[in-house]
Amino acid sequence: MHSVSQLVRQGGHIASLTSIINQHPWSEFRNSGVAQRTAALARAVTSGILDAPQLQNNPYGLGQVRTRTIAGQCLAVDTRGQPIHEKERLGMVIS
Secondary structure (H helix, E strand, C coil): CCCHHHHHHHHHHHHCCHHHHCCCHHHHHCCCCHHHHHHHHHHHHHHCCCCCHHHCCCCCCCCCCCEEEECCEEEEECCCCCECCHHHHHHHHHC
């Protein structure tokens, strides 16, 4: 089972996308109002940065991430069903 520090580290990979976010039109996120933040979050969902299998066939999300429950944890997995780290998954999304 993941410890809290492991979950924080995995979640930190999303936060580490700051340099990539700054290269995209949604770089206004940091210094913007609610409407702009909402639009930035929507783009994060539609681009796959924030994804979930439940979004498949949803016009507002990709739903391309694959997950499996392994030892009670819902983990992102590769095409072979092997667990991958969030950093690796995000690397595939933004490449």
